[in-house]
Amino acid sequence: xxxxxxxxxxxxxxxxxxxxxxxxxxxxxxxxxxxxxxxxxxxxxxxxxxxxxxxxxxxxxxxxxxxxxxxxxxxxxxxxxxxxxxxxxxxxxxxxxxxxxxxxxxxxxxxxxxxxxxxxxxxxxxxxxxxxxxxxxxxxxxxxxxxxxxxxxxxxxxxxxxxxxxxxxxxxxxxxxxxxxxxxxxxxxxxxxxxxxxxxxxxxxxxxxxxxxxxxxxxxxxxxxxxxxxxxxxxxxxxxxxxxxxxxxxxxxxxxxxxxxxxxxxxxxxxxxxxxxxxxxx
Amino acid sequence: xxxxxxxxxxxxxxxxxxxxxxxxxxxxxxxxxxxxxxxxxxxxxxxxxxxxxxxxxxxxxxxxxxxxxxxxxxxxxxxxxxxxxxxxxxxxxxxxxxxxxxxxxxxxxxxxxxxxxxxxxxxxxxxxxxxxxxxxxxxxxxxxxxxxxxxxxxxxxxxxxxxxxxxxxxxxxxxxxxxxxxxxxxxxxxxxxxxxxxxxxxxxxxxxxxxxxxxxxxxxxxxxxxxxxxxxxxxxxx
Numbered sequence: 001x002x003x004x005x006x007x008x009x010x011x012x013x014x015x016x017x018x019x020x021x022x023x024x025x026x027x028x029x030x031x032x033x034x035x036x037x038x039x040x041x042x043x044x045x046x047x048x049x050x051x052x053x054x055x056x057x058x059x060x061x062x063x064x065x066x067x068x069x070x071x072x073x074x075x076x077x078x079x080x081x082x083x084x085x086x087x088x089x090x091x092x093x094x095x096x097x098x099x100x101x102x103x104x105x106x107x108x109x110x111x112x113x114x115x116x117x118x119x120x121x122x123x124x125x126x127x128x129x130x131x132x133x134x135x136x137x138x139x140x141x142x143x144x145x146x147x148x149x150x151x152x153x154x155x156x157x158x159x160x161x162x163x164x165x166x167x168x169x170x171x172x173x174x175x176x177x178x179x180x181x182x183x184x185x186x187x188x189x190x191x192x193x194x195x196x197x198x199x200x201x202x203x204x205x206x207x208x209x210x211x212x213x214x215x216x217x218x219x220x221x222x223x224x225x226x227x228x229x230x231x232x233x234x235x236x237x238x239x240x241x242x243x244x245x246x247x248x249x250x251x252x253x254x255x256x257x258x259x260x261x262x263x264x265x266x267x268x269x270x271x272x273x274x275x276x277x278x279x280x281x282x
Numbered sequence: 283x284x285x286x287x288x289x290x291x292x293x294x295x296x297x298x299x300x301x302x303x304x305x306x307x308x309x310x311x312x313x314x315x316x317x318x319x320x321x322x323x324x325x326x327x328x329x330x331x332x333x334x335x336x337x338x339x340x341x342x343x344x345x346x347x348x349x350x351x352x353x354x355x356x357x358x359x360x361x362x363x364x365x366x367x368x369x370x371x372x373x374x375x376x377x378x379x380x381x382x383x384x385x386x387x388x389x390x391x392x393x394x395x396x397x398x399x400x401x402x403x404x405x406x407x408x409x410x411x412x413x414x415x416x417x418x419x420x421x422x423x424x425x426x427x428x429x430x431x432x433x434x435x436x437x438x439x440x441x442x443x444x445x446x447x448x449x450x451x452x453x454x455x456x457x458x459x460x461x462x463x464x465x466x467x468x469x470x471x472x473x474x475x476x477x478x479x480x481x482x483x484x485x486x487x488x489x490x491x492x493x494x495x496x497x498x499x500x501x502x503x504x505x506x507x508x509x510x511x512x513x514x515x516x517x518x519x520x
Contacts, residue, residue: 003370056366218388225400243387246369261340261365268342272298279299 008054008092009197009230010078015051015087015102017073020044032252032273037068047073048254051087057197058228062245062262064235064277070254071234075200077102078232079119080109091116093197114144118191118229122203124183127190128175134161134186135171138193145194160189164219181212185219192223202234217243238281242266250274284352285454285485286315286338291347291361293333293509307333309509311347320476320486322500329506331489332381335456337361338487339378340368351376351454373401379447379457381489383439385432391417391442392427398450416445419475421468436463444472448479455479458489473498 018026026039030046037046048070055061063071076082078089080102090097093116101112121127128137138157147153161168164185166178175183184204191199201220205213221244224231233244241248241262249259250271258271269275293308308330315321323331336342337360338349344361351358353371360368372378377398386394395413396406403409417427420441426434431442440463447457460476461469469492476486476499490496496503505512 003364003367005364005366054366059366059369214388247365259365260343261368263341264343267336268295270296270343275297275299 003056007056008097009057009059010055010092011090011097012054012074012078013052013088015074015077015089016049016085017047017070017077017082018044018049018085019047022046030253031255032257035253037070037254046070046254048251051256053249053256053259055198055230055232057092058230059247060224060231060233060245062233062235062241062248063251064238064241064248065251066236068253069251071236071251072202073254074251075119075202075232075234079117079200080113081119091198110144114141115146115194116196116198118194118196118199120184120187120191120199120201120204122206124175124180124187127187128183130174130176132174133172134166134175134178134189137175137186137190141190141193147194156193157189160193161186163223164189165215179212180208181216184208184216188216188219188223192227192229195227197230199229199231200234201231203236205240206235206237220244238266238277250277283317284314284350285317285319286352286487287348287350288313288334288338289348289350291334291337291349292345293330293337293342294345307509308337311509311511313504313511315485315487317352317485318480318483319502320480320488320500322496322503323487323489323506324491324496324503325506325512330509331506332458333509334506335378335458335487335489339372339376339456341378354453375453377447377450377452377455379443379455379460381458381462383431383443383446385430385439387432388430390428391422391431391434394431394442395445395449397446398452402450413445413449416449416475417441419471420445421471437465437468440464441468444475448475451479451482451484453484455484455486455488457486459491460488461490461492461495469495 021042022039022044023041025041026044026046027049029040030037051074063074065071077084084102088100089102091101094101094112135157138160139153142153142156158168161171166182166185175186205216235241245262248262248265250257252273258274265274266278269278288311291308291311295305295307297303325331333342337344340360349360351360353375358367392410392413396409399409414427422438422441431439444460461472473495
């Protein structure tokens with residue numbers, strides 16, 4: 001179990017997303033030092049720039065920052081929801097990490113997404129098809145991952161809903177008839193249906209009642225303990241980060257200002273912005 | 283063999299949001315610790331005991347100096363090692379037990395105690411049995427075993443905290459005031475449990491204000507004063 005540097009699961013280098021046409025100075029004139037994402041020359045917006053990190057198998061990495069810091073943009077590019085402007089990402093289980101997945105064809109990206117990744121969005125409508133039943137949503141993911149046996153699919157959907165504490169007798173109901181917390185549980189079941197080594201969680205408890213939030217967090221922690229999936233948890237909420245993650249990246253104005261062990265970020269933050277963030281923790 | 287060598291360790295907190303205020307917590311700390319040794323870390327509150335411990339565990343980043351830990355797979359500088367390497371050591375060799383239990387919400391007392399044990403003991407029920415035995419030794423009432431520790435008293439939380447830190451028999455234990463807020467009988471149990479770890483090769487750095495605990499438990503003392511190791515006091519106490 002000894003750590004080895006080249007055992008990484010996901011390696012990300014210089015990931016960048018810019019909206020509009022940047023000038024040669026855009027990157028030099030934006031970021032935390034200027035307290036803006038917007039280029040003063042061209043009005044282009046630097047959603048994020050120069051994002052680099054390594055994620056190891058079973059690791060839970062937090063990305064924290066205020067809205068507009070670019071934290072969701074990072075995971076959306078890695079999940080291929082957004083096109084990158086620049087940068088690279090390699091995933092170990094895909095060709096032994098030798099191919100930049102961000103440069104792959106759309107067909108290959110769909111394969112990677114369906115077989116090696118899962119995503120849970122803040123809004124269940126982004127992750128679930130509200131026209132299908134909850135069981136149907138899980139079946140959709142399993143079929144896309146190449147699992148064609150109908151009996152197996154139903155059994156697997158049943159197990160997943162049970163594991164995520166969704167009443168299994170409601171497996172044929174549409175998610176629109178479920179409460180917010182339950183929709184989120186169905187979304188989590190769907191995201192892990194294909195047993196991915198990597199799961200993205202984008203503000204998954206934001207907007208839920210505190211007690212519902214707590215149960216969703218418990219579920220995520222339990223699944224992590226049970227399945228050992230590596231996770232990237234995006235949240236503006238330091239208590240969520242504290243509860244779930246081993247390591248944390250702090251972002252501001254599209255850049256990483258600091259990264260470290262989560263307890264170090266919380267107790268000995270180095271950057272002025274991280275210090276402000278931690279001192280604002282209730 | 284030395285399990286730990288701290289060389290010229292300094293820690294300065296640079297508070298950007300308080301007009302760049304600087305707080306010097308540790309100044310040029312030097313000491314070495316033998317494998318299997320129990321060192322008592324003493325000094326008034328504010329002298330830097332907890333800061334030193336947190337630097338070793340990497341909760342605090344050292345400002346300068348090195349903290350060489352002799353891990354099973356070679357020497358590692360805890361002040362500069364990769365985060366992932368530190369995470370790995372925390373899971374496999376080094377345990378830190380703070381003064382207060384930082385409870386994991388909605389997890390039962392027994393499972394809080396078992397957290398580190400679950401990593402090595404795959405049979406969860408077996409792990410829970412071990413935890414229950416330890417809680418029984420520490421005198422935690424059985425009706426609390428399945429309850430959530432967030433509502434427990436200081437002394438009850440302290441027992442869970444200690445049990446949780448020692449149950450998986452770490453190779454290196456950093457423990458902050460293990461016997462504060464415990465009655466005399468439980469104090470003896472805790473001292474015996476930690477001494478028992480030492481017999482099995484665990485090295486322990488222990489912060490304590492309690493003369494009784496220090497007398498019974500530690501091999502030698504390190505005295506901190508205003509962020510510096512005070513050799514005179516060490517000699518005197520030894």
